[in-house]
Amino acid sequence: MAKKVSRAKQREALAAAAAAVQVPERCDVVVVGGGAAGLVAAVCAAEAGASVVVFERELECGRKILATGNGRCNFAHENLDAGRYNDPQFVRGVCGPADAWLADVLAFWRGCGMAWVSDSGRLYPMSLQAASVRNLLLARARRAGVVLACGREAASLGELPRAAATVIACGGGAELVGGLGLEARPFSPVLCPVAARPVDAGFDLAAVDGRRARAHAALLRGGREVFAEDGEVLFRSWGLSGIVMFDFSRRVEAGDVIRLDLTCGMGAEKLAGLVPEGVLDPQVARALGKDALARAAALDFRVEGLAETNKAQVKRGGLLASQFDPATLGACERPGLFACGEALDVDADCGGFNLAWAWKSGIVAGSAAAEYALLARKDKN
Ligand SMILES: Cc1cc2nc3c(=O)[nH]c(=O)nc-3n(C[C@H](O)[C@H](O)[C@H](O)COP(=O)(O)OP(=O)(O)OC[C@H]3O[C@@H](n4cnc5c(N)ncnc54)[C@H](O)[C@@H]3O)c2cc1C
Known part of the structure; x- marks a missing residue:
């Protein structure tokens, strides 16, 4: 019978693995937050040819994904109706028409090697295990060469490796969001009783x-x-x-x-x-x-x-969408700064809509950040 490893031992092993990661002093793209949106942004940036570091304050990336959908991860919905979000116009601008948005999200997950099933329109990994979603995402990030710098909390942008582009993906409620010099709506919990x-x-x-x-x-x-x-x-x-x-x-x-x-x-x-x-x-x-x-x-x-x-599932609030270009999720007044996921003031109903936003906004911000950084690199050479 396999021996059960205690939580303390698991934490010890994670801390040792995190400490062993060498964080480069500079890279093309730095992503703050290794959650759902940040990991997808990192994958897309790295697969576009950028060198990428993810700064994550927890000892491992994507921990929250494990708790989603009661451990099954309702990762998207068959009908990605922008009307289920607080800011349908912005969400439509970023994600495009519902069919194309769903196709992009599913292509990403197909590219991770994942199959899925529908339960009344709610999409789950075929394994019905949130761990599959998290592990496939981490595996793809590692394959793409992303450096996962866990156990490192960024209190300000000044603490990060020098990078041409920064992606803010630190989720709802993160203090960093308030200190960026951009307008943000105060966070408040939603999706609760x-x-x-x-x-x-x-x-x-x-x-x-x-x-x-x-x-x-x-x-x-x-x-x-x-x-x-x-x-x-x-x-x-x-x-x-x-x-x-x-x-x-x-x-x-x-x-x-x-x-x-x-x-x-x-x-x-x-x-x-x-x-x-x-x-x-x-x-x-x-x-x-x-x-x-x-x-x-x-x-x-x-x-x-x-x-x-x-225990609320989502924090409403965050960086005001009006400050970001929906085509790139770049901050209009801060070239090189991008944001995705719950760090932006976007929230939605239950049913896979919040994760569908995290994935797609991660794709948009990560791809655009890579394009920006690679252009900057080319200009320098
Ligand atoms: C119990 C639960 C169940 C849910 N179930 C579903 C579901 O089934 N379907 C669905 O669509 N949505 C679900 N959600 C919502 C969904 O999980 C979120 O919308 C999604 O995780 C948001 O992704 P994100 O990457 O923007 O933020 P997060 O997943 O919160 O990731 C942000 C990351 O940034 C890190 N971080 C924060 N600040 C810093 C800092 N200063 N420096 C470094 N790192 C930092 C955090 O540790 C975290 O790992 C659920 C949420 C919960 C809590």
Whole structure:
């Protein structure tokens, strides 16, 4: 039987491997952040002929990828609809039409040797293992000659190897983003549960804590519907969770009402003759009590705010998109500076949209950074 290596030993080995990496004093392109976007940018820059160093503060690159999609990595979506992002115009400008964008992302992953499967439009590696995605990306980066300088946090651009081009790929919430002299929107967590209280005091959330239900969910502001989505909702004693609510977390304001239709729009005719336990989770049916089916069709919750924000999947905010050329992701006023991924003020719904942005923006920024650096090298010679 294979011997299990302790976490401490694993860390020790990673620290030793990181310390052994020789970081060159100069290179063509330096990438700050070895996450999803930074690794793809590094691969594209190196495959275009640039010498590339990735600065990563963790002891290994791409750690977050391992946690994505509950360990399965929902790496893209079949329908890359720019409307699922906070800034559709900028995203369209960078990524192009949905079909071409998807084709670029899939060609990149095919080029890593990966096959994929679709689950209702959400794309996963065929292995259903996020580790496949991370490991294939690292292998391709190493093959392309990228130097992965892990365990090295860049507090400022001045600490990096001298390079003609720099790609900022340090993700959401990174302090470096605020110190670049560019305008940035403060980071705030999204894609997390919603703290909410039932409007009907007779419905006790604690009694259904941990229960799931399929629902049509609508977000009401001042009595008007501003967003709606169908899917699974998870009841918590303090509010609502599940993928649908993660998407709601990008849109809710305190005081809004979330209306759940646990009958998914069946209507009185289809519900006639059915009993609550034939339609609803028995525990939810019990908590609803008398007239459970009628109450289940319009169950209102008053939003108090967001919950479990420390586990949020994405940080909204970052470098304002208006400062970047969508064709290259180069900073308009700072030649040689590029950005990609969550470091830019771009966020999206659940479903593979955030990673699809990370990959494609990494391709654009990495390729353009290499072109810029190689031109600079040619001009010098
Ligand atoms: C639990 C979880 C599950 C998710 N599941 C999905 C999913 O299934 N599908 C999907 O589309 N999206 C998912 N996401 C979102 C997705 O992971 C992110 O959108 C994506 O990782 C962003 O990529 P990035 O490279 O921009 O940032 P990151 O992945 O955050 O990478 C940034 C890197 O920069 C490093 N760094 C930061 N500051 C510095 C510095 N000063 N110096 C050096 N290095 C630095 C960080 O250590 C990090 O490795 C999930 C997120 C989480 C947390």
